[in-house]
Amino acid sequence: MTTSDPRAKLPDAPLADNERLKDHSDYLHGTIAADLKDGLTGGFNGDNFQLIRFHGMYEQDDRDIRAERVEQKLEPLKNVMLRCRLPGGIISPKQWLGIDEFATEHTMYGSIRLTTRQTFQFHGVLKNDVKPMHQWLHQLGLDSIATAGDVNRNVLCTSNPIESALHREAYDWAKKLSEHLLPKTTAYADIWLDGEKVFSTEFTQPETQEATDKVEPVLGKTYLPRKFKTTVVIPPLNDVDLHANDLNFIAIGDNGKLVGFNVLVGGGLSMEHGNHKTFPNTAYDFGFIGLGDVLKCAEAVVTTQRDWGDRTNRKAAKTRYTLQRVGVDVFKHEVEQRMGVAFQPSKPYEFTERGDRIGWVQGEDKKWHLTLFIENGRLLDYPGKPLKTGVREIAKIHQGDFRLTANQNLIVAGVSARNKAKIEKIAREHGLINDDTTEQRKNSMACVAFPTCPLAMAESERFLPGFIDQIDAILAKNSVQDENIILRITGCPNGCGRAMLAEIGMVGKAIGRYNLYVGGNRAGTRIPRLFKENISADEILVLIGDWVAAWAHGREKGEAFGDFAIRTGIVKPVVNAAVDFWDESKVPA
Incomplete structure (x- = not known):
């Protein structure tokens, strides 16, 4: 504990119930193993509903038929969605054939879903197939450890297929980071693999880090206050949207050889409609570190957030809120103390692209x-x-x-x-x-939303294709059909589709209605601003039609739509999201 301990600034309030749940879970075991034998429900009981998330799963149901089943006096058609741990997103053809077979034979929908977390998801796995699913993955050399819950989740890495040597080094670091920050508990193996060893759980305690827990020396008995996301990024391609993540390592190369990373901390996009204490935020630049300090740095950031994060209010528990509460410089200094190294000034880099090179x-x-x-x-x-x-x-x-x-x-x-x-x-x-396939379609994205996501307020994945047809028609009408606007739609404000880093973002508010955001940029380094709340898709199309017409005829050479929206005053830019994201005066009447 530091002399002027930022934990003293935490609210004097009871801990969130998730903290009790984790503390009583016996290091994530809970009673999941016994619950699997309960044939009276297709779901999980009590705390296990939350605990299975630490094992990479969410309980869901098919919302399209929920009312029908209630009418029939049946419980909702409960099932799980599993997200695989796949650091850097690399998988072999043999593994692919294995996951294809499982999806075809053992899921309700038969599909494989590629996600913004650079991995795949199975949707619609019934309770009897849950344990066999984990064993199936294990036979393929895969697992779903810590892809959800209050832990460091699947580590992303730029997929750039051109700079092969640099990508190989960066990918190796994504794997090392993933393994170093994983939970060390044997719960996953005990429950799903009947105790079979998954991987080495050896851990070397750094001299600068005081041991906190023999089982979980990095994460601690109650794990992190909230979910935590890490990326490895290779400029000039920001294809992982680094500002959506808590901890980012920007690869710095010298003659094609990786020499270290610039470290950015505190990005994140989730928020809550109307709650002005929540906001999306871009990450803060901490500085440069050499390769020998990467794991120490990651651990220092994670343990600082572990110890200083707000465990009383989950809406204020993410890293960006800790930084806001204690101060960026204070947090950075603590990280330096814990890793025993001072950050050097960041090395120059530039992002010029964000999408994939189709x-x-x-x-x-x-x-x-x-x-x-x-x-x-x-x-x-x-x-x-x-x-x-x-x-x-x-x-x-x-x-x-x-x-x-x-x-x-x-x-x-x-x-x-x-x-x-x-x-x-x-x-x-x-x-x-x-x-x-148009450039607009290639640069548009949606989260899953209905029918499987329990948080969805509006359609997203099923809505996007037809909506893009209409956007394409607007672009063609204005003779800019070869251009594109980075457009993203999410069914709720939790941020899975990364609408808060789009030039135009739509966030579900109710069935058929969305909050409309505008003014992000191509590089993914600026948060868009709320333009209008709770409006229909038809109203949004009218607005976009007017904007595209103005952009097509009034843009400066090479000017992207998001920059045009800021320059012409459609909205004023979000400069400091913690202060001005909700400032309605920044939107002209």
Whole structure:
């Protein structure tokens, strides 16, 4: 504890009930194993409803048929969604074939969902298949440890397939960070794998860090105050949207060799409608560190947040709120003390792109990489477009790897010149390559929302394709059909679709109604501002139509829509989200 301890500034209030739950969980075991045998419900009882999140799962139900089942005096059709741990998003063709088989034979929907967390999700797994699912993943060399809950979640890494050598080094660090920050409890293995060892749980306690718990030396018995997200980013591509994350390592190269990282802390996008104490925020620059200090730095940031985060109010528990409460300089100094190293001044870098490079590119290693655009990340066989089958057929012959991107797309990486034409043929035959896909569609994204997400207030994934048809028509009408606006839609304000880093963001408020945000930028470094609240999709289309017409005729050379919106005063920029995100005076009447 420091001399002037920031914990003294925490509210004098009872701990949130999640803290009791974690404290009494026996290091995440709970009574999950016994609960699996309860055939009276398709769901999980009591604390286990929350505890399964630490094992990578959320309990859900099919909301499309919820009312019908209630009428039939049946409980909702409960099932789980599982999110795999896949640091850096890399998976082998053999593993892909395994997850494809499970999704086909053991899920309600049969789909594989690529997510903004650079991994895949199974949706619709019934209770009897939950334990076999974990064992299936284990046989493939995969797991879902800590992809949800109050822990460090799946570590993202830029998928850049061109700078092959630098990407390989950065990806290795994403794996190391993931493994170092994982829970050390044996609960996952005990419950799902009958005690079989998953990976080494050896831990070396740094001399500068006081031991807090023998089982969980980094996370502690009650884990983190709230979820925590980490990325590794390779400029100039900000494809992971670093400002959506608590801890970010920006790779600094020298002649193609990784020499260290700039560290940014405290990004995050979730908020609550109308709650002015919540806000999205971009991350703060702490400085540069060398490669020898990466794990110490990550641990120092995590343990500082562990000890200083607000455990009384979960809405104020994320890292960005801790930074706001104690001060960025105070938090940074504590991190330096804990890791025993001072940050150096940050090295120069620039972001010029954010989306994925759809199509073929050739890397430094002369191998080819095919990025497939997967709308909303949903791999399923549709009439005339059997996407899931297509990826399976590619996996049968592909000798490189697959890379899942944080933009819900899929890269077939490391393709030899000999196999290039064969893989393209399969992709085209199955609708995985469509030359008519517009730039606007490629740069639009949605979260899952209905029917499976329990938090959804409005449609998102199912709504997006038709909405983009209408946006494309607006762009064509104004002769800018080859341009695009970064547009994102989420079913609620929790931030999964990263609408708070879009040029135009729509956040679900009620069925058919959204809050409309505008003014983010192409690089993903500016938060958009609320323009109008609780309006229909038709009203939004009218506004976008007017904006696009003005942009098409009045923009400066190369000016992106978000910058145009700020320059022309559609809204004023969000400069300091903690202070001015909710400032209604920044939107002209």
